Structures are given as structure tokens and as C-alpha cells.
Amino acid sequence: MTENPTPENQPQNDASERMDIRTIARLANVSIATVSRTINRVPTVNTKMAKRVWDVIEKLDFVPNTQARALVSGRSKLFGLLVSEITNPFFPELIQGFEEIAVENGYEILISSTNHDPKRMSHCIRRMLERKVEGVAIMTFGIEEPLLDQLAKRKVPLVFIDVGPDRPGISVLKVDYHHGIRQAVQHLAALGHRKIAFVSGPMQLHSAQSRLAAYTRSMNECGIVPDPSWIVEGDHTLEGGAAAMEKLLAQENLATAVLCSNDMTAIGVLHKLYRTGKRVPDDISVIGFDDIHIAEVTMPPLTTIQMSRFEIAKAAFDALQSQVESPNALIGKREFNIKTELIVRESTSYPRGTMEHLRKK
Amino acid sequence: MTENPTPENQPQNDASERMDIRTIARLANVSIATVSRTINRVPTVNTKMAKRVWDVIEKLDFVPNTQARALVSGRSKLFGLLVSEITNPFFPELIQGFEEIAVENGYEILISSTNHDPKRMSHCIRRMLERKVEGVAIMTFGIEEPLLDQLAKRKVPLVFIDVGPDRPGISVLKVDYHHGIRQAVQHLAALGHRKIAFVSGPMQLHSAQSRLAAYTRSMNECGIVPDPSWIVEGDHTLEGGAAAMEKLLAQENLATAVLCSNDMTAIGVLHKLYRTGKRVPDDISVIGFDDIHIAEVTMPPLTTIQMSRFEIAKAAFDALQSQVESPNALIGKREFNIKTELIVRESTSYPRGTMEHLRKK
DNA sequence: GCCCTTTGGGAAAGCGTTTTCGTACCGCCA
DNA sequence: TGGCGGTACGAAAACGCTTTCCCAAAGGGC
Structure with a gap:
């Protein structure tokens, strides 16, 4: 009985060890289901319980793992954003708007600059697919047909600026x-x-x-x-x-x-x-x-x-979001029209x- | 027996259904372990088998799920990149370099622009932590102490430009x-x-x-x-x-x-x-x-x-990568010195x- | 006081991978 | 021919979370 490192009699957690909702559950004396429900603000959890859980979460400074969450829920909350050339000031201004809106709505974005290289573009898309983006905004002023087909096949919601095919699941922002x-x-x-x-x-x-x-x-x-x-x-x-x-x-x-x-x-x-x-x-x-x-x-x-960059960013995000969040494609079918002004x-x-x-x- | 939608007698997969390595395994008549090994190019897999697997993968146009991969391997292959103001052309030029190097090395990057707002910065970092970034490059010319502590506590490798504390796990790019x-x-x-x-x-x-x-x-x-x-x-x-x-x-x-x-x-x-x-x-x-x-x-x-933006991007990435990939912190302790020239x-x-x-x- | 409904919370089954461990098989030498 | 080492593959256990299903307890109507 000199050393007894069984997990049971080790309530002294020094912020080391790994941290997951299981740990939180143990420390708050509830089940992991309750912890999950608390974090996701499911209304059925008792206020008393919730407080107990939140206290532990805050004390341990726990941050849930989005990947695990995405894996089980099937929602990555990730959008891809493809631009032609990030060094052209037009795009950072657009990116800024898009990011802002995305974050407000709980999404994260993966940005890539294609530099007008179709091969590079293809790689970017592939990488985004691997990360399981829920949609991608293609603001590149030009895309090749085969690539587009590949994308369409995956049924990933897409939004193009200015040009793109008129298919379900694909929105096009028309610029006047x-x-x-x-x-x-x-x-x-x-x-x-x-x-x-x-x-x-x-x-x-x-x-x-x-x-x-x-x-x-x-x-x-x-x-x-x-x-x-x-x-x-x-x-x-x-x-x-x-x-x-x-x-x-x-x-x-x-x-x-x-x-x-x-x-x-x-x-x-x-x-x-x-x-x-x-x-x-x-x-x-x-x-x-x-x-x-x-x-x-x-x-x-x-x-x-x-x-307007902001208008474009907003329209692009809205198009993507409505495609993702409304099963009925009708809502996603809105016409987006971008104005230009001297x-x-x-x-x-x-x-x-x-x-x-x-x-x- | 009018309808029989049991999965067993439905070998006719029309590219619909869900696709995972299990499906690949079934179609290639191998175990999922072999599929995984093939994809990861583990040398012990037989060439014959590998070809069989690759054929199926290509036919189905299968893309592995990075999130699942990250979950089990503990490697998200994600870096965060925090900049002050994406609309200042200095930063897109830096981002471009960083992205290029990251992608070459199999990493993806999460970009955020703080717009000099500490609160926003704090949110960005929080979001990056949730996505389980393996490191973050903070190119913001300024960060608040408490935030920094919060970060340091998590042991996420960090690299700062110009200013930052001299602690293990944190690199600072000194600019001359x-x-x-x-x-x-x-x-x-x-x-x-x-x-x-x-x-x-x-x-x-x-x-x-x-x-x-x-x-x-x-x-x-x-x-x-x-x-x-x-x-x-x-x-x-x-x-x-x-x-x-x-x-x-x-x-x-x-x-x-x-x-x-x-x-x-x-x-x-x-x-x-x-x-x-x-x-x-x-x-x-x-x-x-x-x-x-x-x-x-x-x-x-x-x-x-x-x-040089490229020099900064390269140094930042190298610092992060060496911290992540070499357990011995010594390598990460390199001094990075950025030169300036009229x-x-x-x-x-x-x-x-x-x-x-x-x-x- | 009994039965039925409602409510809150627990157990467990995944999600799509990697990876450890175990096993079957092959060839080699004695 | 028997034993042994090595190689190639499969089975199964994680990874950290969500969500369904189910059960216990509490509340309410007769």
C-alpha cells in the first residue's frame, strides 16, 4: 500500500490529466449526459444541476472539443471561403465581413487563396472536403467545369459570385x-x-x-x-x-x-x-x-x-446558411443581386x- | 415482403449511402484496419492489397474524415493565425506565406482578425481552442497579460511576433x-x-x-x-x-x-x-x-x-511546427530574428x- | 389511495477513424 | 518434419462527444 494510483481515490485533480465531459460529470456528480445537455442549454435540465455543472466547467476552464462534437452530430459548423488573391485588398475586406457574420452565427471559416491556379483551387477544395465543411463560398471570379462537377456530386452547398451553374444546392450571387x-x-x-x-x-x-x-x-x-x-x-x-x-x-x-x-x-x-x-x-x-x-x-x-463587400459577404453567408439549415431547398433558391454604384x-x-x-x- | 430495406441485401451502392473506410473495406474485401493503413501509407501493407483498396477509394471518390482522424490521433493538424487587421495589406501578404507553408506541411490554418479589440481577440482564441488547434501564431503586435496566461496554461504552443513572455512553449520572433x-x-x-x-x-x-x-x-x-x-x-x-x-x-x-x-x-x-x-x-x-x-x-x-513577410511567416510556422513535432523543447528554443532593411x-x-x-x- | 402523466436524468449506442494486440501463414533451418 | 521468427492482416478498443431510449420520481385527477 505504498503507492496506490487507482483513479478512484485521486480526487485531487491538478488541472493535469485529460479533460472531457466525463471528468466534469464525475466532479459535478452527474452523468455525462447531463453535462452535455447543460453545455448545449437543453431546457429540461434542472437549474440546480446546471449550476453545479457550470461551476465545475468554469473552475476547470473546460473547453468542449468541437471535433468530437462534429463527429457525432454531423455538423462541423465550418464553411470554406475561396478567394482569388488574398493580396488584392478587395478580398480581405470581403473576408472580414464574411468572418464576422460567420462567427456571429456560430460558424468558423477556412480561408484559401487560389492565386488563379486551377490546380491549387482543386487542392483547396479537397482539403476543405476533408475537413467536412458544410458549404463553401467561391469568390474566385472563375472556376473550371470538372471541379464544379466534383463538388456538385458531393452535395456540399455552394455559393458562387457572379458565375456558376444553375443547379439545386448551388446559389449564384448575380452582380449587376x-x-x-x-x-x-x-x-x-x-x-x-x-x-x-x-x-x-x-x-x-x-x-x-x-x-x-x-x-x-x-x-x-x-x-x-x-x-x-x-x-x-x-x-x-x-x-x-x-x-x-x-x-x-x-x-x-x-x-x-x-x-x-x-x-x-x-x-x-x-x-x-x-x-x-x-x-x-x-x-x-x-x-x-x-x-x-x-x-x-x-x-x-x-x-x-x-x-459592396459587406453585401456580398452577407449574401454569400445567407445563401450557405439557408441551404444548410433548411431542408427544403426553396428557401435557398432566393435570388441574390449585388448592386454596383459609381x-x-x-x-x-x-x-x-x-x-x-x-x-x- | 413488399419492401425490404434491410441493409444486408443491398449490395448495390449507388454512391449514395454514407461513405467511410468501413464501406471501402467491405467493397475491397479487406479489414478497415487495412484501409486505414493503406491511406496512411504504412509500408507493411501488401502492394496487391493496397491497389485493391486504392481502386475502390478512387472509384468511390472517397475522402477521409479529418475530424475522426483528429479525434483518435490527437493531432488536428490545425494552426491558428491571429492578425491585427486583415485589411492592412501587410497581413494578407503574411497570411499568404503562412498558408502556403502550412499547406505544404499538411496543416490547415484558422485565420482571425482581431481588429485591435482585446475582447474579440479573446473570443478568437477561445474558438481556436475549441477547434483544438495545435498551436497559434499571434501576429497582432500586442496582447494582454491575462489572455496570455490563459493560453499558456493550456500548453498550446504559441509564437508571438515581436513581443511575448519568455516561457517554455512560447517562441518570440524578435524583429530588429x-x-x-x-x-x-x-x-x-x-x-x-x-x-x-x-x-x-x-x-x-x-x-x-x-x-x-x-x-x-x-x-x-x-x-x-x-x-x-x-x-x-x-x-x-x-x-x-x-x-x-x-x-x-x-x-x-x-x-x-x-x-x-x-x-x-x-x-x-x-x-x-x-x-x-x-x-x-x-x-x-x-x-x-x-x-x-x-x-x-x-x-x-x-x-x-x-x-519580410515571408521570413516572418516561415519563422512563425517553423517555431510552431518544431514545438509540436519535437517532444524535446530544446529545438523549439531557437532564436528567431527578423531583419529590417531600408x-x-x-x-x-x-x-x-x-x-x-x-x-x- | 391508486393509476396515469409528466419531468429530469442515467446508460449506452454510436460518429469515422487510428492503433494496439493477437493470429494465421509463410519460409527457413535443424 | 517440427519448431521458430517474421510479416501481413484482422478484431476490437479507444478518442470525446451527442442523442435516443428508458426508468425513477414527482405530481395530479378520480
């Missing part, structure tokens, strides 16, 4: 590009511009095509036939914007304004213009798309088309040489 | 602020500046204090006694930078150069200067800190002090009115 872009073109036209260039995103992306289409349509609505040389492909990056502007500058029929597919592109354009000694908006007007935070402090502050700052003005331009001086 | 800041001050002094202002971060942050100390020390090394009015507190945001510059502009003893605690601040400063008609670097020189991507395309491009661009020049300034013209 045309509204904002028409406003931008009209704004430019009202200032007297006719030669309005467009720097697109990577053309394999559906969103890039939509934005280009909106530009073309808006130009036509203003009675302008765009010169093909005004349309140049960018890649949504700073560098791509600068390169695009360089091409534009080499054209004979030089545009007096340039509309960009996103703000990073616009900032690249602004920079190239600065480098070549052109003044914005005096020599040339520039409009961006997204309205990322730093667009307010470019020089000059950027006129841009806003697309924000006029100081990168747009009258084209050089027009009367308005002279009058302004 | 002084090197870069001294270079910056010397660069300015060599150009002829003496009145060098400093816009700090929020002073409750240890990192802000360190940077300020490095500034003061560097000034002294250059034989300059900083005027207290040159030192103003910012908050690491665009708006904070602009506000700080406004204060600076109101001083009698106007500085000819301003050194900022991060790039967002510097961009705010640049913008305020632009708004008040001052020219950079002709009227005043500006230096940032971080070298975020857009610092290359500000107008003018920002001279700044680089702190990058000279175009936001710095001779102070107005000096001979060099005139000569340049």
Missing part, C-alpha cells in the same frame, strides 16, 4: 455590373469624353467578360462605337494595369479616359501615367472598379465603381481641349 | 527594428535632414514603443536631439497617418522629413501632404515601414523599411533650401 459601368460611362460622356478606353480583367474569367460586355453596351447606349484599340486586357494587378496603360499610350487614337476592371488595375494605370508625366484628370481621366479602401487616397483620389472622386474631369476644360482653368 | 530605422535616419541625415519627425503606432503596443525607441536611438547616434513636437502618435491606418501629418503641419518647428511606423500611415501622410499642396520629396521627405506591395506605386514611390525609392530627397537641394534643381 451594368448599372455601375453605365453610370461611369455616362459620367464620362457627360464630361465630354468620347474616347473611353477599357482595361479588362483576364478574359478567361467570366466576370471579366461581363464587365467588358457592360462597357460595350454602355458605350452603345451613349451612342459611341468603341474603337477596338481602346480595349486592352489586364490581369487585375498593379503591374497589369501599368502594362495596359503603356499599350494604350502607344495607340494612335489615344483615349481621353480609361475605365478599369478593378481598382488595382486603375492604380497601376495611375502610376504609369505618373511615370510618363501625364496628369490625371487634366490629361486623362481614370475610373476604377471595387472601391477598395486605398482608392480614397490615391493621387488624385480615384473615381470608382463601388461593389463613386465620383477626383480622377475624372473634362477632356483636355474641350470648352469645359478651358472654362475650368 | 533598429537596423532598418537607423538606416532610414542615416539616409535622411546624409541628405541633410535634421528635423526628422516620427509618426508612431498606437503607443499601447509594444511594437510601437520599440520602433519609437529605435528612432530616438538612431537620432542620437546621428547627433540629433529630437524635438518632442516631432513625435506624434498614429494608429497604423490611413486616416491616422493623415491626422498625424495634420498635427505635424501645425507645429512651429516644422520637420523636413517624416518617418512613419508603417506604410499605411505613410500613405495617409502622403495624402495629407498632397491635400495641403506640399510636394514630396521636394518640400518634405517621407519614409514608411513594412514595404507593402502598393508602396511601389504611391506618388512618389515610397522609400520604406522592408520587413528600401530607397523616391519619397526622400534633400531638404528644401539646402545647397544640395538647389544643386539638384
Whole structure:
């Protein structure tokens, strides 16, 4: 009887040992079922009991194991969030909104940045599937068909921004590009511009095509036939914007304004213009798309088309949540429509040489 | 005998039903242990058997359940990553690096942005604990003591950037602020500046204090006694930078150069200067800190002090991984030292009115 | 006072894996 | 041929929790 390490006569738990609801149950002198019920706030447990349980939980600083919980309940309370490029400020702003809403609703999120690499995207999705996400929001402006099929097969609720197939279990957030872009073109036209260039995103992306289409349509609505040389492909990056502007500058029929597919592109354009000694908006007007935070402090502050990150995040989350939590697919079938709106700052003005331009001086 | 839904006589599995290694085992005519071993590439399994198992797995497109795996193995393969503000471009760049390394090593990461709110931070940590993260990288430039104790108690490996207690199980990435800041001050002094202002971060942050100390020390090394009015507190945001510059502009003893605690601040400063008609670097020189991507395309491009995000991400991950994977704490005790380095661009020049300034013209 | 209903709580069966332990089988040497 | 070591596989016990099922006790109506 020198040493007797049987668990029975060892009430002195020094915060060591492993901690689970069984331990709590023992210390509170209740069954593990009661502990579980208490933690999950099942109303049938007696207040007295509940207090006893909570006291022990707090004293031991017990944290339940989500994995075990997920395993048995079949609910991981995890959503995946896939973005194109986390270093593009548009996405962190979106992520922030999504995370906030998710946490409020008891979900955790797994974030991955695909960097436009389909293989990488495929890996991300695979990893998310392994973690048993209950749904994934794909905010990547482009996805390949086979991947999509693979996902659809698993019946994981999905939400896409802008593009995606119209199947049950899949929601698509439609973005009304045309509204904002028409406003931008009209704004430019009202200032007297006719030669309005467009720097697109990577053309394999559906969103890039939509934005280009909106530009073309808006130009036509203003009675302008765009010169093909005004349309140049960018890649949504700073560098791509600068390169695009360089091409534009080499054209004979030089545009007096340039509309960009996103703000990073616009900032690249602004920079190239600065480098070549052109003044914005005096020599040339520039409009961006997204309205990322730093667009307010470019020089000059950027006129841009806003697309609310928070609205997108909210819609995406709602779509996912309703698919997960309501068995009847009807509720999940809501149409989500994201609006876009022109924000006029100081990168747009009258084209050089027009009367308005002279009058302004 | 009209309907007989007993599971026994239903060998026709149509990809419906639930899928687990048991199903795989049945279909491949092996035990579940063998399936598990095959998936985990345990070398003792016969090639023949392995192929049989893999064939079934591929045919059914089976994905193992990480939660169950984690539950029994005790390894969640999850790290937490806590950042101050995901909308500050410094962090997405860091996150990207961290994610990449983590994924390469079979880990997943849970990202949270605290937005400088201690309560929020506490919640984030709690959630991470519930998910049973194996370690957390705290890149928040500031943490409260009680929280830290709570964490330390759980024996979750931790890595801090810049500041944190020196305890076993906790690594701290030391940043050599002084090197870069001294270079910056010397660069300015060599150009002829003496009145060098400093816009700090929020002073409750240890990192802000360190940077300020490095500034003061560097000034002294250059034989300059900083005027207290040159030192103003910012908050690491665009708006904070602009506000700080406004204060600076109101001083009698106007500085000819301003050194900022991060790039967002510097961009705010640049913008305020632009708004008040001052020219950079002709009227005043500006230096940032971080070298975020857009610092290359500000107008003018920002001279700044680089702190490698990738290096930080790598060091943080390594610290965590070695703590988790090597039982002997010695390996985890490595010192991590992050270097800083001045990058000279175009936001710095001779102070107005000096001979060099005139000569340049 | 008896029976039926309601309420609160316990026992135990999983959830999908890993892993330990045990066993069957094969080949080798004596 | 008998014994032995080693290898490849299977059975079953966890992992920490939820949830169903069931039972005991209390309450209420006649």
C-alpha cells in the first residue's frame, strides 16, 4: 500500500490529466449526459444541476472539443471561403465581413487563396472536403467545369459570385455590373469624353467578360462605337494595369479616359501615367472598379465603381446558411443581386481641349 | 415482403449511402484496419492489397474524415493565425506565406482578425481552442497579460511576433527594428535632414514603443536631439497617418522629413501632404515601414523599411511546427530574428533650401 | 389511495477513424 | 518434419462527444 494510483481515490485533480465531459460529470456528480445537455442549454435540465455543472466547467476552464462534437452530430459548423488573391485588398475586406457574420452565427471559416491556379483551387477544395465543411463560398471570379462537377456530386452547398451553374444546392450571387459601368460611362460622356478606353480583367474569367460586355453596351447606349484599340486586357494587378496603360499610350487614337476592371488595375494605370508625366484628370481621366479602401487616397483620389463587400459577404453567408439549415431547398433558391454604384472622386474631369476644360482653368 | 430495406441485401451502392473506410473495406474485401493503413501509407501493407483498396477509394471518390482522424490521433493538424487587421495589406501578404507553408506541411490554418479589440481577440482564441488547434501564431503586435496566461496554461504552443513572455512553449520572433530605422535616419541625415519627425503606432503596443525607441536611438547616434513636437502618435491606418501629418503641419518647428511606423500611415501622410499642396520629396521627405506591395506605386514611390513577410511567416510556422513535432523543447528554443532593411525609392530627397537641394534643381 | 402523466436524468449506442494486440501463414533451418 | 521468427492482416478498443431510449420520481385527477 505504498503507492496506490487507482483513479478512484485521486480526487485531487491538478488541472493535469485529460479533460472531457466525463471528468466534469464525475466532479459535478452527474452523468455525462447531463453535462452535455447543460453545455448545449437543453431546457429540461434542472437549474440546480446546471449550476453545479457550470461551476465545475468554469473552475476547470473546460473547453468542449468541437471535433468530437462534429463527429457525432454531423455538423462541423465550418464553411470554406475561396478567394482569388488574398493580396488584392478587395478580398480581405470581403473576408472580414464574411468572418464576422460567420462567427456571429456560430460558424468558423477556412480561408484559401487560389492565386488563379486551377490546380491549387482543386487542392483547396479537397482539403476543405476533408475537413467536412458544410458549404463553401467561391469568390474566385472563375472556376473550371470538372471541379464544379466534383463538388456538385458531393452535395456540399455552394455559393458562387457572379458565375456558376444553375443547379439545386448551388446559389449564384448575380452582380449587376451594368448599372455601375453605365453610370461611369455616362459620367464620362457627360464630361465630354468620347474616347473611353477599357482595361479588362483576364478574359478567361467570366466576370471579366461581363464587365467588358457592360462597357460595350454602355458605350452603345451613349451612342459611341468603341474603337477596338481602346480595349486592352489586364490581369487585375498593379503591374497589369501599368502594362495596359503603356499599350494604350502607344495607340494612335489615344483615349481621353480609361475605365478599369478593378481598382488595382486603375492604380497601376495611375502610376504609369505618373511615370510618363501625364496628369490625371487634366490629361486623362481614370475610373476604377471595387472601391477598395486605398482608392480614397490615391493621387488624385480615384473615381470608382463601388461593389459592396459587406453585401456580398452577407449574401454569400445567407445563401450557405439557408441551404444548410433548411431542408427544403426553396428557401435557398432566393435570388441574390449585388448592386454596383459609381463613386465620383477626383480622377475624372473634362477632356483636355474641350470648352469645359478651358472654362475650368 | 413488399419492401425490404434491410441493409444486408443491398449490395448495390449507388454512391449514395454514407461513405467511410468501413464501406471501402467491405467493397475491397479487406479489414478497415487495412484501409486505414493503406491511406496512411504504412509500408507493411501488401502492394496487391493496397491497389485493391486504392481502386475502390478512387472509384468511390472517397475522402477521409479529418475530424475522426483528429479525434483518435490527437493531432488536428490545425494552426491558428491571429492578425491585427486583415485589411492592412501587410497581413494578407503574411497570411499568404503562412498558408502556403502550412499547406505544404499538411496543416490547415484558422485565420482571425482581431481588429485591435482585446475582447474579440479573446473570443478568437477561445474558438481556436475549441477547434483544438495545435498551436497559434499571434501576429497582432500586442496582447494582454491575462489572455496570455490563459493560453499558456493550456500548453498550446504559441509564437508571438515581436513581443511575448519568455516561457517554455512560447517562441518570440524578435524583429530588429533598429537596423532598418537607423538606416532610414542615416539616409535622411546624409541628405541633410535634421528635423526628422516620427509618426508612431498606437503607443499601447509594444511594437510601437520599440520602433519609437529605435528612432530616438538612431537620432542620437546621428547627433540629433529630437524635438518632442516631432513625435506624434498614429494608429497604423490611413486616416491616422493623415491626422498625424495634420498635427505635424501645425507645429512651429516644422520637420523636413517624416518617418512613419508603417506604410499605411505613410500613405495617409502622403495624402495629407498632397491635400495641403506640399510636394514630396521636394518640400518634405517621407519614409514608411513594412514595404507593402502598393508602396511601389504611391506618388512618389515610397522609400520604406522592408520587413519580410515571408521570413516572418516561415519563422512563425517553423517555431510552431518544431514545438509540436519535437517532444524535446530544446529545438523549439531557437532564436528567431527578423531583419529590417531600408528600401530607397523616391519619397526622400534633400531638404528644401539646402545647397544640395538647389544643386539638384 | 391508486393509476396515469409528466419531468429530469442515467446508460449506452454510436460518429469515422487510428492503433494496439493477437493470429494465421509463410519460409527457413535443424 | 517440427519448431521458430517474421510479416501481413484482422478484431476490437479507444478518442470525446451527442442523442435516443428508458426508468425513477414527482405530481395530479378520480
